[in-house]
Amino acid sequence: QNRKIVVGALRFTSHAGSFVALERGYFAEAGLDVELKFFQAAQPMAVAIASGDVDYAVTAISGGLVSLADKGAIKVIGGALSEEPGIDGQKILASDAAFKAGLTSAKQLGGRTFGMTSAGSSFHYMGSKVAAAEGVQMSFKPLQKVGAIIGALKSGQIDAWVIVPHIAKPLAGSGAVHVIGNISDYLPRYQVTTVFTSAKNAAGERDKTKGFLAAFGKGVHDYNAAMIDKAGGEAGVNAMVDLIHKYVYEDQPREKAAPSIINGTMRLNENAALNVASVRDQLEWFQAEGLVDAKITLDTLLDTSYVETFEA
Amino acid sequence: MSEATAPGQAPVEVRFRGGGFAPKANRWAGAVVFALAIAFVEWGTRAGWISALTLPRPSDVLGVFVELWQSGLLFKHLAPSLSRLVVGAAIGASFGVTLGILIGLFSHVRAALVPVVAAIFPIPKIALLPLFVIWFGIDEGSKYALIAFGTFTPTVVATYGAVDNVDRSLIRMGQSFGLSWRSIVLKIVLPGAMPGILSGLRISLAIAIILLVAAEMLGAEYGIGAYILEAGALYDLERLFAGVVILSLLGVVVSSAIGQIEKRLLGWRS
Amino acid sequence: MSEATAPGQAPVEVRFRGGGFAPKANRWAGAVVFALAIAFVEWGTRAGWISALTLPRPSDVLGVFVELWQSGLLFKHLAPSLSRLVVGAAIGASFGVTLGILIGLFSHVRAALVPVVAAIFPIPKIALLPLFVIWFGIDEGSKYALIAFGTFTPTVVATYGAVDNVDRSLIRMGQSFGLSWRSIVLKIVLPGAMPGILSGLRISLAIAIILLVAAEMLGAEYGIGAYILEAGALYDLERLFAGVVILSLLGVVVSSAIGQIEKRLLGWRS
Amino acid sequence: MDIRLDAISHAYGGTEVLRDISLEVPTGRIVCLVGPSGCGKSTLLRFIGGLERPSAGRVLQLGSPPEGCLNPLTYVFQDFALLPWRTVRGNVSLVLEDHGIRGARADAIIADVLARTRLTDFGRALPKQLSGGMKQRVAIARALAVNPAVMLMDEPLSALDAQTRELLMDDLVGLWARQPFTAVYVTHNLAEAVRLGHRIAVLSRRPGRIREVVEIDKPLAERGYADPELEAARQHLWTLMREEARAADEELIDV
Amino acid sequence: MDIRLDAISHAYGGTEVLRDISLEVPTGRIVCLVGPSGCGKSTLLRFIGGLERPSAGRVLQLGSPPEGCLNPLTYVFQDFALLPWRTVRGNVSLVLEDHGIRGARADAIIADVLARTRLTDFGRALPKQLSGGMKQRVAIARALAVNPAVMLMDEPLSALDAQTRELLMDDLVGLWARQPFTAVYVTHNLAEAVRLGHRIAVLSRRPGRIREVVEIDKPLAERGYADPELEAARQHLWTLMREEARAADEELIDV
Ligand SMILES: Nc1ncnc2c1ncn2[C@@H]1O[C@H](COP(=O)(O)OP(=O)(O)OP(=O)(O)O)[C@@H](O)[C@H]1O
Ligand SMILES: Nc1ncnc2c1ncn2[C@@H]1O[C@H](COP(=O)(O)OP(=O)(O)OP(=O)(O)O)[C@@H](O)[C@H]1O
Ligand SMILES: [Mg+2]
Ligand SMILES: [Mg+2]
DSSP states (O other): OOEEEEEEEESSGGGHHHHHHHHTTHHHHTTEEEEEEEESSHHHHHHHHHHTSOSEEEEEOOHHHHHHHHTTSEEEEEEOBBOOTTSOOOEEEEEHHHHHTTOOSGGGGTTOEEEESSTTSHHHHHHHHHHHHHTOOOEEEEOSSHHHHHHHHHTTSSOEEEEOHHHHHHHHHTTSEEEEEEGGGTSTTOBOEEEEEEHHHHHHOHHHHHHHHHHHHHHHHHHIIIIISOTTHHHHHHHHHHHHHTTSSTTSOHHHHHHHHHHTOOOBOGGGOEEHHHHHHHHHHHHHTTSSOTTOOHHHHBOTTSSOEEOO | OOOOOOTTOOOEEOOOOOOOSOOOOOHHHHHHHHHHHHHHHHHHHHHTSSOTTTOOOHHHHHHHHHHHHHHTHHHHHHHHHHHHHHHHHHHHHHHHHHHHHHHHHOHHHHHHHHHHHHHHTTOOGGGGHHHHHHHHOSSHHHHHHHHHHHHHHHHHHHHHHHHHTSOHHHHHHHHHTTOOHHHIIIIIIHHHHHHHHHHHHHHHHHHHHHHHHHHTTTTOSSSHHHHHHHHHHTTOHHHHHHHHHHHHHHHHHHHHHHHHHHHHHTTTOO | OOOOOOTTOOOEEOOOOOOOSOOOOOHHHHHHHHHHHHHHHHHHHHHTSSOTTTOOOHHHHHHHHHHHHHTTHHHHHHHHHHHHHHHHHHHHHHHHHHHHHHHHHOHHHHHHHHHHHHHHTTOOGGGGHHHHHHHHOSSHHHHHHHHHHHHHHHHHHHHHHHHHTSOHHHHHHHHHTTOOHHHIIIIIIHHHHHHHHHHHHHHHHHHHHHHHHHHTTTTOSSSHHHHHHHHHHTTOHHHHHHHHHHHHHHHHHHHHHHHHHHHHHTTTOO | OEEEEEEEEEEETTEEEEEEEEEEEOTTOEEEEEOSTTSSHHHHHHHHTTSSOOSEEEEEEESOOOTTOSOSEEEEOTTOOOOTTSOHHHHHHHHHHTTTOOHHHHHHHHHHHHHHTTOGGGTTOOGGGSOHHHHHHHHHHHHHHTOOSEEEEESTTTTSOHHHHHHHHHHHHHHHHHSOOEEEEEOSOHHHHHHHOSEEEEEOSSSBOEEEEEEOOSOGGGOOTTOHHHHHHHHHHHHHHHHHHHHHHTOOOOO | OEEEEEEEEEEETTEEEEEEEEEEEOTTOEEEEEOSTTSSHHHHHHHHTTSSOOSEEEEEEESOOOTTOSOSEEEEOTTOOOOTTSOHHHHHHHHHHTTTOOHHHHHHHHHHHHHHTTOGGGTTOOGGGSOHHHHHHHHHHHHHHTOOSEEEEESTTTTSOHHHHHHHHHHHHHHHHHSOOEEEEEOSOHHHHHHHOSEEEEEOSSSBOEEEEEEOOSOGGGOOTTOHHHHHHHHHHHHHHHHHHHHHHTOOOOO
8 A cells, every 4th residue: 555645844954854764765664655845944834734735744833833733724743853952952143243242142142132033933932931041031033034034143133043053053153153052951852843744634544644653753763873873883974964965955065065964963753752841831832922822722732642752 | 872762661760789898997896796705705614614724704804903903003013014115115116216217318327227127127026035134134224125126116117108108299399499408307208207107106006015025024023014924924814814904905095095196186187 | 570680690500409308228238237237246246345245246146057057957947937937827817818808898897896906906925825825735736826816916907907998989980880799899809908918918927927936935846936045045145146137037038028929919000 | 761860969967969950861962060069960970870879869760771781870980990900901801790791702892892992902001001091091991891871971081181181072072973872971171061061961059959951952073173152152151150169169178 | 580491301211301492481471381291391390490400401590580589480289289287377388487487577478478369268277178279279379478580380270170270270360460470381281371371382292392382472361261363372282282192192101
C-alpha cells in the first residue's frame, strides 16, 4: 500500500527529520509515498494543512496555529525542535549600535525595541518571556519578513532579536550584530517546533499518521545521532551534511553551505516526543496576551495519543 | 423604389426599433446585491455548509466592528493609516504631477525619463520592502516612501498623458496672441490637463490604499494594514474581513471625494 | 486699427512665435539615462560612498544574471512564472471582459455589479492570501486565482468604460438599418470597444506582473516572485535586484507586445 | 409608400420640443424640414424612422414598401456613421448581412450602389482614408443598398465644406433624376432646401410648430444657379426664419 | 500696416504643399483665400501669423502697426479656441493679462468689445452654455480686444450651421462698416468670399499656387442677396475650382 502523502517543509535544518526519512527510505518502508512541499514561511504552511493541501508539517507554535486548531482544522501530534541546555540553540542578538550603547546582555533589554515577524509569532513569545524573566519592558516591532528584520537589525533600527543559530552565527560573524544571550537560559526545554496535521488525519487516519510519525522519528534519530551525538564521527557528519544540502542552501556550493548547516544543528525530539509543559506555557501566554480565544484548552490544540509526552 | 401605394390598404404605424444600449446605474440595486450576498453567507455559515475556515460569519464581523468602535481601537488604527495615506499620497502625487508636467512639456525630460518610468511601473513594491527598511527606516518614513512610490508612477503616466491631450489648438491660440510661455503653461496647459490628472489621481489613490497593507508590514503597531496582517497571521477571519471592509469603504469614500472635487473644479466640462 | 503706413519704413519679416509644446520620445536618450544611472551606482558602490547595505553593485547583479543563465535556473524560475502569468491573466481578463460587456449592455447587471466591483477594487490582494490558500489550495490554483482576481477588476472597469464610449450614433445607425441585437453587439459594440479594452489590458497585465510576487508567496518553489522573496528574506540584494530587473523587463516586453497587437487590430484608427 | 405625421407632439422631461406637427410625405418627392437650431428637426426624423416614440401623435405608413425593399425607412446621418474598422465595401455589406445577402448577390448590389455614387475604385479604402464628401457618398451608397422606400436624411451635407456640399448636391440631384426616391431632408441651409425640396416645411423655434409649408414645383433638374424663382423662395424662407434663428442662437444652453 | 507674401513655398517632409505664393494684403481691406481642401490655405495663414515658417520665401510687414495695437496679427479660428474653463469675460481678459492690462482698463476694453459683438449680457456665461454662433462672436470679441492690425480668419464660419453663418456674416459686415479692419479670410465658401472679400485669391489643388486674384469693387455694405454682379463672380470662381475641388475630394488620404 503506497499511500501518497504531502509533507510540508521549510528549507531549514530543523526540518531535517523529514529530509532524512525521505532520503533514507523510512517513509517508503512505512508504505508512504511522500511528496515534499516547500514553503517560504510557516504561516501559509499551517493554512495549507487546514485546507488539506498538505498532510503533515513541522512548524513553530504560533497564534495562527492555535487559531486554526480552535476552528477544528488542525492538531499538534508531536514535538520536533527543542532547546536543550548545553546545546547551541537560538541566540538573542543585539544590533551593533545598541551593543555599543550598552546592550551587551539580555539584562539591558529594558526599553529596547525587539524585532518579530508578527504578533503571536514565536519571536514574540520568546522576546516576552526573556523580558519577563529579566523584569523589563520592551517594545515589539512587527516586520512580517525575516529579511526585513535582518535589514532593520543590521542598520540599527531595532535593537534586538532572537533567531536560530545558523542565521545568528553568520550575522554575528559579520560584525553587524552581536550575540548577547541564549534562549535556553530562559526557556531551557522550550518546545520550539511541533509536528502537526489536519484534525481529519489525526482522528480518522490513525494508521497513516502512526506510519508518518514512526518514519519521521527514525529520521530524527539518525540526524541527532550524526550531528549532535557525533556517533558516526566526522564521516557521519559529512554524510548528513551532504544529505541535507540537497534541500537546504541547495543553490550554494557544498563548501559554503556546510558551515551554515552545521551551525544550525539543534536537538530534535527523539520519537517526536512532545513537551506538553512548554506547549501549555505557550498557549497560556497567547491567551494572556489576548491573541487567541481564552476558552481554548490544551486538548483543542493537542492530540497526545500518538507520541510520548513529557513535562519539562 | 417609388411604387404606387396599394389604395385600399389601411395606414399602419411605423415600427419602433430604437432604444436600448444606454444602461443606467442605480444605487438601490447595488445595496440589494450586497444585502443578499451578506444574508447568503450568514445563512451558509450558520447552517454549516460554509465552513468556518472559508468565510467568517457576517454577524461576527459586525461584532468585531462594534467592538473596535466601542474600544476606541478603530480610531487608533484608522488615524495612523489615514495619516500615512495622506502624507504618502500627497508626496507621491505632487512629485508625480510635477514630473508628469515636465515630461509633457520638455522633449529632453520626456526622452530621458519615460523609459525609466516604464521600467519602474511593473516593479512590485513588496519586493523592495527589505530595501525600504534600510533606505527609509522602519518608522513612518518607509511607510510614506512606499505609498509615495506606489502613487508616483501612475500619476506621472496619467499626468503626461493629460498634458499631451490638451487641445493643441488652444495652445496655438495662446501663441497667436503672444502669451508668454509661462502664461500658456499656467493658464492653458494646466487647467486643460486637470481632468486627466484628476482621473489619474483616482487610480493612484486606489493603489495607495492597496499599498497600505504592504506599507504597514514594516514595523507598524497600529494601522488598518497592520491590523489585517495580524489578523491574517492569527488566521482570525472575522478581524481580517473587518479590516478589509474598512479598506474597501475607504476606497469608496476617496473615490467619491474625487468625484466631488471633479464636480467643483471641472464644472466647465459639458 | 487701419492706419496709414509710414511711407519710408522698410518691410520687416513677421516674427516667428509658434512651435514647441510637442515633445517627442526618443529611445536613445532613455538608454543613455539607464547607462548613466548604472555607471553612477557602480562607481558609488566601488568607491564605497554607497554602502553595500543600500544598493548592490550593478556588476554583481549582472554576475547573478550570468550565473542564473548558465545554471539554467533562469528558465526554471521564468517558466512557472510565465505560465502563472499567462493562465491567471487569461482567466482574469476573459472574465473581466465578459462581465464588463454585460455591465455595458444591461442596466440590471450594471446596477447590481458596479458597486460590487467598486467595493472590491481597493482590497489589497495580499491581505487575502490566507483565504486564497483555503479557497484554491496551495498549488497553481491559488496563484492563478490571485493573479486572475487582480486583473479582473481593472479589466471590468476598463471594459465597461470602453463599451460606454462606443459612439452611440453608430449603434443608432445599426438600429436604423434593422440590424439584430446580436449583430449590433458583435459588429458594432465589440469592435468599437476594442481600443478601450486593449488599453485596459495594458494596465491589467502590469498589475498581473506586480501580483506575481504576492502569488508566489504561496508555496512556490520556483518562479521569479519566489526568487525575489527568498533573496529578500536573506537580504541578498544582488539576487533581489536581479529578480526585480527581470520583472521590469517582463513588464516592458508585455507592454510592447500589446502595442504590437494594437497596431495590428486597430489600424483603422486615424 | 407615403408617410403621414399625425398631430405629433413631444417633450423631453419638462422641455416641450415639438407641438402638433402634421405633415404628408408623398411617394417620389423630397420633403425638406427647415428651422432654427434645437427646434426638434432631428427629433422629428427619429420619430419617422421609429428610433424614438413621440409623447403624442402617430407616424403612419400608407401602403406597403415596394418589392425588394430591405429596410423601408433608411437614414443618412450628418456624421456619416460609418464603421471605421470596415472598408467601404464592408460598410455597405454590413446592412446586407443581416438579411442573409452574401456572396455573389451582395457583390452585385454593392457594385451597383458604389457605381451609382461613383465610388467603384474605393471599395477597399478605410473611412479614415476618405474625405468628408466621400464618406457621405459611402453612407448614401449604404442607404441605397437596402433599396429604401423613404430616405431620412438629417443634414447630410452640413459636416462638409462648402465646395464639397456643392458637389454632393449635384450628385443627389443626379441620383434623384435617374431614379426618383422619396426623402425627408432636414437642413439648416435654405439654399439646399430650395435646390432639393419639392415641399419645404418651416418649423418655428422650440417648441417646434409648422409655420408654413412651401411648395416648389420646378423640376429638380431645371433648378440652376441664381434662379430668380428659387432665390425668391429662399428670401421668403429667410424672412420667415431670421428673427427666430437669431433668438435661437442667443439662447443659453443650460447644462 | 500692409502684409506682403513674397514667393512663399513650403513642403511638409516630402509633400509639397505651397508653391511660389506672392500676395499683397493692403490696409483696411479683406483678402479672401479660397481653394480646394488641403491646398494649404491654413498653412499659408499660419505663416502670415508667424506660427510656422515657410521652407522658402518671406512674409513681410510693411509699415508699423497702429498705436495701441497689442497684437498686430491676430487669429480667429474655425473651432473658436475658447478656453472652456473661463467665462466669456475671462476668455477676453486672457489676452489682455499678458500685456498688464487689468482692473478698470481691462473692464473698459472688455465692455467695449462685448458690446460691439452684442454679447454684453453674456459676460458671465461659460462656453459650454453658448451656441456655436455665440462662441465665434466671443472669439471675434477677443480678437478685437487686442486691437489688431490684421485679423487672420481661418474659416471662421465653417463650423456653424447655415442660418448662423448667415447671421454672423451680417455681423462681420456690420463690424467692418463701422470701423474697417484689415483681414485675411480663408474660406471654402464662395458665397462668403464674394460677400466679404475685396480681393479673392483662388488657390489651385495641392501644391497650392495662385490661379487667379479676383477683385470685387462693390462696397461691402451694398452687397445684397442675389446681386447679379456677385453671382457672376461666384459663378466664375466656381468654374475655376469645380474640377479641382472634385479631384481634391476624391484623393485618398494616406495615413
Ligand atoms: N435625448 C434627449 N433628451 C433630452 N433632450 C433632448 C434629447 N434630444 C434632443 N433634446 C432636446 O430637444 C430639442 C430638439 O432637439 P433636436 O436635436 O431635435 O433639434 P434640431 O432641430 O435637430 O437641432 P439642430 O438644428 O441643432 O440639429 C433640443 O433642445 C435638444 O436639446
Ligand atoms: N503639421 C503638418 N505636418 C504634415 N503635413 C501637414 C501639416 N499640416 C498640414 N499638412 C498637410 O498639408 C496640406 C495642406 O494643409 P492645410 O491644412 O493648410 O490645407 P487647407 O487648405 O487649410 O485645407 P482645408 O480646406 O481642409 O482646411 C494637407 O495635405 C495637410 O495634410
Ligand atoms: Mg439636428
Ligand atoms: Mg484649413
